[in-house]
Amino acid sequence: MTKRMQFGVFIYSGMLLINSAAWAQASNDVITINGGRNAILMRAPSQRVTPAASPSPGLVTIYSNLGRGKKVYSVFSGSGILGKDAGQMLPQSVANGFKPKADHTVTEIQVGGTYVHGTNSLVVSLNADNGHRPGKALHTWHFANLPTFGTCCRLQTGKFAAGIKVKKGKMYWVVLRPSPQHQDTYDVWADNTKGLSGAYSNNTGSGWNPQSFQTLGAFAVFGK
Secondary structure, X not given: OOHHHHHHHHHHHHHHHHHHHHHHOOEOXXXXXHHHOEEEEOOOOOOOEOOOOOOOOOOEEEEEOOOOOOOOOOOOEEEEEEOOOOOOOOOEEEEEEEOOOOOEEEEEXXXXXXXXXXXXXXXXXXXXXXXXXXEEXXXXXXXXXXXXXXXXXOOEEEEEEEEEEEOOOOOEEEXXXXXXXXXXXXXXXXXOOOOOEEEXXXXXXXXXXXXXXXXXXXXXXXXX
């Protein structure tokens, strides 16, 4: 075999390995991009729609990018929320920032978390800012039995009657991460359907990385 033929076989074998690796990223018709940091649904979404729960009556909307009806959040794309054993290149937690337009007390948060494989659980927190990235967790909620990625429109609703005081114009972060006890979790924070971008940060195991403005996950913050 000539050197040129050997080189051609090497390239072809390499392409097969790359293609095999790409297909290995797929699970339940979900294709992952950037080592699992982003997920895209590659099948028709479920036609069954579960209406999103409304926030508790009497609360003020402090921030929301949630849609309505069948478009509360995207059924096609989102950010991977990954444990270190989720089968992707790196683990990942994701944070989206918002700034209240007035002083408020946060008593409720809703997020569009969806499930791909592994342990069906999710940890959500409201965090203070620390130099344009998430700082101290002000309150934390734990969820299980998330809806499957590609379905709509169940939300995870975290309530805290005592409330968390937030200040006008200051940055706060809603953080989604896998449970420390369940590192096989692969969830997806579904994108918002309004095309809104904002402050975004991710943590792939070595601390929070500010990513400037990117598409935000679907979430809302309510209070008094």
